Amino acid sequence: MSLIRYALLSLLAREPLSGYDIKQQMNDRFAPFWKAGSNQVYPELSKMESEELVTLISVEQHSYRPARKVYEITDIGKTTLAEWTIEPKEVEKVRDDFLIKAYNSWMIPPAEMIERLKDIKVQHEERLAIYERKMVELSGQFKLFDTSDPNFSSISVIQFGAQYERLYLAWCEDLIEKLNLSLQQQK
Amino acid sequence: MSLIRYALLSLLAREPLSGYDIKQQMNDRFAPFWKAGSNQVYPELSKMESEELVTLISVEQHSYRPARKVYEITDIGKTTLAEWTIEPKEVEKVRDDFLIKAYNSWMIPPAEMIERLKDIKVQHEERLAIYERKMVELSGQFKLFDTSDPNFSSISVIQFGAQYERLYLAWCEDLIEKLNLSLQQQK
DNA sequence: CGTATCATGTAACATGTTACATGATTTT
DNA sequence: AAAATCATGTAACATGTTACATGATACG
Secondary structure: OOHHHHHHHHHHOOOOEEHHHHHHHHHHHOOOOOOOOHHHHHHHHHHHHHOOOEEEEEEEOOOOOOOEEEEEEOHHHHHHHHHHHHOOOOOOOOOOHHHHHHHOHHHOOHHHHHHHHHHHHHHHHHHHHHHHHHHHHHHHOOOOOOOOOHHHHHHHHHHHHHHHHHHHHHHHHHHHHHHHHHHHHHO | OOHHHHHHHHHHOOOOEEHHHHHHHHHHHOOOOOOOOHHHHHHHHHHHHHOOOEEEEEEEOOOOOOOEEEEEEOHHHHHHHHHHHHOOOOOOOOOOHHHHHHHOHHHOOHHHHHHHHHHHHHHHHHHHHHHHHHHHHHHHOOOOOOOOOHHHHHHHHHHHHHHHHHHHHHHHHHHHHHHHHHHHHHO
16 A cells, blocks of 8 residues: 555565665665655565565674665565556646745745756756766666566666756756846846 | 645735635645645644734635635745745655656566556646646736746746646657567567 | 535544664774 | 764654545535
8 A cells, every 4th residue: 555665565576675775775776766764664574574575585694783684575576566556546746845936936036036946956957967877877788678677667767857857957947047037127 | 844834825925815715726726736635724724823924814704604714924924935935955856656667667568558658648638738728827817027926936837837747748658669669579 | 315515624544754772893 | 083884673753645524505
């Protein structure tokens, strides 16, 4: 039911991982699509183990550290994930704070709003750079047209991310331009 | 602090509204950017009233119905909203369920995945149509270059929405095409 | 004659975020 | 000497969703 469950399974469908690995992948590699706190990952893994969606395949003990518990997806886990994947669902709300801020731009002096937009642009440029780096990384190890290769899916999702950032940048630039025009008209 | 507060203020900055009005605007007109339940709207309005961000300007009693309580934003409310609007903040995660589903597309038979994508496309086409209708509505009552007109902001946000839906559609079409190619190669 | 609308609100539940706790080791 | 890394996990808090409650009237 909960979304986090399927996010975890999506990663485990590709390779066995520990809770810690999953957190890393979400917060570093998978970012900025997703994020998960330890309080969600660890309890969910235990629950999924008791429901036989995953199994514990090894417990590595490096002397002093807490035991590293590595989980593998089961066949039940795979079919559960596949069923969820093709299950129809209403699409999400967009829900981006900055869009509400933009909805208030009429209250803000144009010069100030332009500064804000430039800040936002920098952040989106950084994200775009991350996606583009990932694209280069992945496209090397990918056989064209093999849609059953996990990399096919990774690439398509990253491509979405990159396109999204380009859209955001273009939108910011357009707004900046309009605000600039109105500044010049005032003079 | 909470986001809902600023969403409410954003609407009240344009005109006085009741809690019911706000819910309507969010769930109908403002959709699909945002959504709010009554349990968030009504208590938040009371809280904001006690903090003097809004004031109750009228209580309409239509015989049998619960009293309709209309709120207006105060000057404190306006400056609070304006400050929040220009306050820098890290940009949001994208977080769309379907992107996780797409991340699992390698597990799904291409023909099935194509069907799913077509379903999603329909939903995004509907949203695009909503945005385009709103654009026509709004652009009529808008003086070009007047960035202090609330409609200027409305238009820019809706434009973002429309561009987003076009991106989503293009991405779906691209994926469908790739999946189709791999189907033909299998034959 | 059942359902939708107006209009407030509460309660129960699900989900997500931030901070904390442990504790040796490696890096700065 | 301080901070980051690995690795598990818990607790407190904030936010969001779904369902319920009231109750007269208008609509199909």
